[in-house]
Amino acid sequence: MVSSKDVAKLANVSQTTVSRVLNSPELVRPKTVEKVMKAIKELNYHPDPVARSLVSKQTKTIALISGPLYNPFFVDTTSAIVDYANEKDYQVIVHFSNDDKEDITNRYIFKNKVDGIIMSSILMDDPIYEQMKCLDIPIIFFNRRHSKECNFVEIDNEMAGFLLTEHLIQKGHKEIVWISGQLDKSTFHDRYKGYERALKTYNYPMKKENMFIIDTDPNTIKSVFKKIISREKKITAIAASTDAIALLLLDLYGKLNVKVPEEVAIIGIDNVDLSSLGYVQLSTVGPSESYNLGRVAIEKLFDLIEKKTDKVQITAPVQLYERKTT
Template sequence: MITIKEVSELAQVSQSTVSRALNGHPTVKEANREKVFKAIEQLGYKPNAFAQALASSRSNSIGMLVGSLDGPFYGPLMHTAEDTVRQNNIHLIVTSGQESRTKELDSIQFLQSKLVDGLIVHSDKLSDDELIKIAKDSETMIVLNRFIPEISDRCIYIDNELGGYLATKHLLENGHKKVACITGQLSKVDSRDRFQGYRNALLEYGVEYNAGLFVEGRFDHQGNHDAARRLLDRDPEITAIFCQNDNIALAVYDVAAERNLIIGRDLSVVGFDNDTHSQHIRPRLSTVDFPVHEMGEEAAKGVLSLINKRDYPLKHKLTPTLIIRESVAKL
C-alpha cells in the first residue's frame, strides 16, 4: 500500500505539504501542488478519504442541484463543473429536483447531510426568499440562472432578455413581420425573460405585439409538437418563429415537414441554447448560444474560491451570442 511518505519522497516535498495539497490548502505553491499530484498519479496513491475529512474538517466534495440529470443543457453544465472540481481533487455529488419544490428542498437537505464543502444550486421551484435562507446557512453556495439582489455576489446567470431580443431582432432584420414565439414553461424565469426580449425587439421595430402569435411550450420534449401545430393553425401566414430553446425548434422542424413547409424558405426559425444537434439538422439551425460550459466552470471556480477563502473575479452575468446559420430566409 502506497503511503503519504512515499508520495512526499517522490515529489521531493514534506509530508505536510502533500497533506495540504490534498486538502486544497491555498498556501501550497502551484509548483509543489503539481509535483504532488504528479507523484500521486505515478504511484497510484489513494488517500483515505474518511481520515482526510476528519483531519481537515472537510469532505472534499461539492454538492450540485440541477433540474434534470439528462439533456443538452444540464449534461454539459454538470460535466464542466465536475471536470473543474476534479482538477482540485474534489468530487461532485449531483442530485435532481425534477421540477418539484419538495424534491429540490429534499435534495439540498440530502447534500447538506453529506457535509459537502460547498453547494452549486440550479433551482426552478424554490423562491428567492428560500434560496436566500439556504445561502445564509451555507456560506459556500453558488446560485445558477437566477439573479437575487440580496446574494448577488453568489449568483451566475445569463442575460436571457438579451438572448430573446437577439433572436427576434434577427428575424425582424430579415423582413419578417409575423414573428411568433413558442416559450418554455412560463413558471421559469428564463422563459419570462426571453419572452420580454422578444417583445422588446418587436417594440423597437414598430411591430405590434399579437397575443395570438405566442404559445407556451416546454424546454424538454413534451408537448412541443402540439404547441407548434396550434400556433400554425391559428395563423397560417406566420413566416417566422422564435423558439425559446433548440428542443422546441426540433418540434417545429417536424411539424413543418408534416405540412410540406421548408425551413429556411417557407418558415424561418431561430432557437436558443446552441445544442450540438442544432448544427447537424438541415437546414442548420440559427440559434442563440447559451454559454453553458462557461457557467459550469464559473460555478465550480466560484464555489472553490468560497471554500478556500480566496478572491476570485466571478463572472456574474454571462452574455449570449447569436449563431447565424441557414434556418432564416430573407423576405
C-alpha cells in the same frame, strides 16, 4: 491494509505530519513532503476520503442541481462542471431537476454534507434560497439567478430575447410565434422582456395568440406544435426561448416535410453544441465568446470555496449566430 501509521513509520515522521502533507502540504517543508510522498508511493497507500474530510473539515464534494437532460444546454454544462471538478479532485453529487424543489431540498442539499453548491433550478423568488443560505457554504447559480443578492453566472438574457426577435422582424416575418418557459424563472423572464422590447422598438403588434408561455417538457411543446400547424393563418417564424425548444420544433417540422426556413423560420437561444452541427445549423443567440456557463460557474465556485473571492455576478454579452434555419 496500509494505514497512515505505516507511512509515518517508513518516512520516519509523525502521523500528524503525514496528515499535514495530505491536507495542507504548503505548511510542510518541501523535503518532508518529498519523503512522505515517496513512502506513500512505495506502500501504494490510498488515503481514506472520509477520514481526510474529518481532519480538513472538507468533504471534497460539491452538489450540482441541474435542469433536465432533454435540454442539451444541461448536457453541455453538466459535462463541463463534472470534468472541472474531477480535475480539482472533487466528487460531484448530481441531480437533474424538473423544479421539484421539495425533493431537491430533502434529498440532495440538506442530507449531503458538501463544500459548495452549483445550481440552475432556482425560481426568481424561490423560498429555498433562504434555507440554503443557512448551510453557510458557497452557493452559485448558473443560467438562472434568484431575485435577492446572490452569486450567479448568466448570459445577457434580455438582449438575447431582443436580438432573436429583431432578427426575425428584419427578415420580414409578419407572423412570429414566441414560445417560452414560465416567467418565474429569470432566464425566461428576461428573454421575454427582450422580446417585448424588440416588438416595441419596431412597432410590431403584440399578438396574444402568438405567445405561448408553457412548461418546456417535450410533451407540452408537442402540444403547442399541434396548435400552431392547425391554424388557418400561416405562421412564418418561431422565436424559441431555448435551443432545446427550437431543436424539437425543427425535428417535428422535418417529419412533416415542412421546409425550414423556406416555409417557416426557427431560431433559439443558448448556442448549444448541437446547434452548430452540419446537419442542424440552427440559428441562435448565445455568448459572444466560446463560453460554457457551467465551466465558468464551477471555476467561480472553487474561487468561492478557496476564498479567492466573496462575490460572483457575471452577465456575459451575447450575439446572433445566423445559420440555415432563418
